[in-house]
Amino acid sequence: MGSVSVFTKIPNLLKELRSCLPAVQFHEITSGVPNLCIQILDKDDKLKSSEIIVADFNLLAPVLYNLPKTKWVQGTWAGVDKLMPYIQQDNLPAFTITRYSGKHFGRIMAEYVLSHIVNHERDYLNVYKNQIAKCWKQDGKISDYRVISDLNIGILGLGQIGSWIAEILHKFGATIFGFGRKPNLDKNKSFVKAYYTKPTLKDFLQNCDYVINVLPNTPETKGLLNGGVLKNCKDRATVFINVGRGSIISDGDLIQALDKKWLSSAILDVFNEEPLPESSLLWSMPQVKITPHVSAVSIARHIAEQFMDNYKLHMSNEPIPTTLDLSKGY
Secondary structure, eight states: OOOEEEEEOSTTHHHHHHHHOTTSOEEEEEESOTTOOHHHHHTOHHHHHOSEEEEOHHHHGGGTTSOTTOOEEEESOSOOTTTGGGOOTTSOOSSEEEOSOSHHHHHHHHHHHHHHHHHHHTTHHHHHHHHHTTOOOOOGGGTSOOOGGGOEEEEEOOSHHHHHHHHHHHHTTOEEEEEOSSSSOOTTOTTEEEEEOGGGHHHHHHTOSEEEEOOOOOTTTTTTTOTTGGGGGGGGTEEEEEOSOGGGSOHHHHHHHHHTTSEEEEEESOOSSSSOOTTOGGGGOTTEEEOOSOSSOOOHHHHHHHHHHHHHHHHTTOOOTTBOOTTTTO
16 A cells, blocks of 8 residues: 555644554645645645545545545544535545544533533623622622533534533533434433434423534534524523534524524524624624634644544454545535
């Protein structure tokens, strides 16, 4: 087998790959080059002859159908939004494509979710404001707060990332409700108290103090929460956390749910348009917290460790858990 081509803008990834797999020869296509064009890639014989490629999806997508020797592509991202527009459904690539996902990404995403729940429940935003004002206050939620074990938390999407979030919150005592596309819950997910699918979405929403969206952007998930369905959250004053994709709900429907108090708050890391335009009403809504799509980032060491594990599976002709189903888009 020849060298593994590495096509990425992620700092230090090549170094980490070589550290994890010193016996493997890696060929660097680019390292932080800002505007690498397709013409240059077309002339890279090693890329075109590589059986294995590690790549950022946005960089590789334009030349996806010019890789005649490729057997496996390991992506450096969990999301595939930049890749799927290039996929020809009547002519799917013949090689395997795997996402960067699993325990590393799941843990980082869980950190984001956990920290925001604690910050919200204990009203730390006002605590910090009081500190600036040199004001000792214990009013309201600052001292009269819910702990995680008081909460019913619903996870939209129980894939590799969503399951990590669910399991970690369960270990803190939360009651977990799951939502997914499969008709039945996997037997190894005993941390989920009850499982729901699209026909029972309303029941799912009625049970949750927090709803956390981890679903990808697919035709089945787009607009899932549109059309006033979030009115089912009103009785519990649900908090909505979105770390999946903005397409789960239109901005207008989300703003309506907040204005009508179907949702008490929203913690948003992903949006229908990114960067979020300055004109968006979400910026100025006091019950909304916004982060710039940073809930989980691709860390070189973690990608290399996952590639090492997947490389062993690939060399043994065993299935890789994060393999992308191109016909479904996730």
